[in-house]
Amino acid sequence: MGSPVLAVEGLSKGYISGRQRVSVLADLSLSVCSGESLAVVGRSGSGKSTLLNLLCGLQTLDDGRIAVAGESFAATGAGAEVRWAELRRRTIGVVFQDVNLMPALSLLDNVRLRSHLAGHDTGGEREWL
Incomplete structure (x- = not known):
């Protein structure tokens, strides 16, 4: 297969619950090439929605890198919100639960x-x- 249309390296995301940090995703890496499919499965609260929100730029990652259709995003980066919005507008389709x-x-x-x-x-x- 060719180069990935989606590549994730070292992705981490956590939340603060009370005074404690809860890790939802830790050091996740994956790639999906054109023509491939990926199913994300898991029990309620396992991080599926968080992962999908990260993959389309609706939440910010704590660590790692996400590349979608040649656009690369890191945990920190100037103008990331604008770049994500443009990528969603022209490339990514999002179907929400609600x-x-x-x-x-x-x-x-x-x-x-x-x-x-x-x-x-x-x-x-x-x-x-």
Whole structure:
């Protein structure tokens, strides 16, 4: 296979609970190449959602490095929030656990709206605003 579209090296993330630091992910490394699939499984509270939030830049990592589609992010880095937002806008699709649909729109129109807001041609002449 070619170079990874997703590469994670030494990823660590923890939270403060009371006065104690709780490690959720510790020194995680993985890679996924084009055409490969990855399933993240585990019991409730094992860090699945935290990992996914880190992989799309919705949370900051404590240590390590994440590379997505050629963009590399470390635990510290200037402009990381802006770079993550741009990467999400043009490359990453995120489906949240909680429904974030506009109830007045059909499912297809909800998808078209998000595509329109991301600057993509939806192929329709629908007025969104």
